[in-house]
Amino acid sequence: MRILGIDPGSRITGIGIIDSDGRYSQHVHSTCIRLGNDPFPIRLGKIYKEIELIIREYQPTQMAIEDVFLSNNPSSALKLGQARGAAICATVMQNVPVFEYSAREIKQAVVGKGNADKSQVQHMVKLLLNLSGKLQSDTADGLAIALSHAHVGSTKIRLQEALLK
Numbered sequence: 001m002r003i004l005g006i007d008p009g010s011r012i013t014g015i016g017i018i019d020s021d022g023r024y025s026q027h028v029h030s031t032c033i034r035l036g037n038d039p040f041p042i043r044l045g046k047i048y049k050e051i052e053l054i055i056r057e058y059q060p061t062q063m064a065i066e067d068v069f070l071s072n073n074p075s076s077a078l079k080l081g082q083a084r085g086a087a088i089c090a091t092v093m094q095n096v097p098v099f100e101y102s103a104r105e106i107k108q109a110v111v112g113k114g115n116a117d118k119s120q121v122q123h124m125v126k127l128l129l130n131l132s133g134k135l136q137s138d139t140a141d142g143l144a145i146a147l148s149h150a151h152v153g154s155t156k157i158r159l160q161e162a163l164l165k
Contacts, residue, residue, distance in 0.1 A: 002028065003153070004060035004096070005146025006051070006087050007138055010079040011035050013047055013087065014136075016143030017058050018129065020150035027129040029058055030139045040079065044086040051090040063091045064149035066141070067100045101148050106141075109148035 001021075007014035013033040018025045033050045035043040065088065068081050091098050104114035110128070111120050122140040125131070128147055135143075 001062055001150075001153075002058065002060045003146040003149050004055065004058070004063040004091070005142045005144065005149065006063065006065045006091075007141035007145055008047070008065060008080060008083040008087050009035075009138065010040065010043060010076075010083050012138045013050075013083065014138030014140070014142035015051075015054060016139060016141075016146045017054075017060060018143065018146045018150060020147075022150060022153075025129060025147055025150050027131060027143070029054075030143055032136060032138045032142075040082075044082055047083055047086040048090045051087050052094065055091065055094045055096060060096055062099065062149065062153065063096050064099045064101060064145045064153065065091075066106065066145055067102045099149055099153060101145060105152070106144050106148045109151045110144045 002017065002019050005016040012035065015033065016030045017028040019028055020026070033047060035046055038046070065084060068077065068084060088098055107116040107121060108114040110124050118137055121144050122135050122137065125140045125143045125147065126135055129143060
């Protein structure tokens with residue numbers, strides 16, 4: 001399966017694409033959508049358009065995205081939720097199923113502990129995908145989300161299918 005992992009953000013959205021059979025995963029593409037200082041609605045539109053283009057080019061069969069977490073700053077949490085919404089809408093409009101994971105689930109699946117820090121996530125992503133060189137934090141997060149889905153996604157898919165029956 002080809003998995004698109006998205007780490008949504010209102011300034012930078014991390015993107016990671018892997019091919020995986022559930023046991024072995026291979027890096028396909030990773031990047032960041034840098035949204036700059038445009039007005040917020042323009043940034044949301046850019047997230048939508050860029051993800052739509054990425055989906056058309058790389059043809060993922062599934063998408064995994066980080067779930068909303070609570071923030072001390074309500075404005076930041078709302079903007080993050082809207083960035084997630086733009087990414088999810090772009091994906092759903094391309095008929096790609098969407099799966100959501102909490103930050104804790106992602107860290108647990110990739111590092112082995114739910115309270116891992118960003119440097120540990122980056123290190124494990126590089127090891128698991130046999131990457132060299134510096135890996136940008138948001139890109140690593142997008143890849144980590146894709147890897148999380150590769151590791152636990154088949155169980156989530158079976159649960160979703162059972163709930164739909």
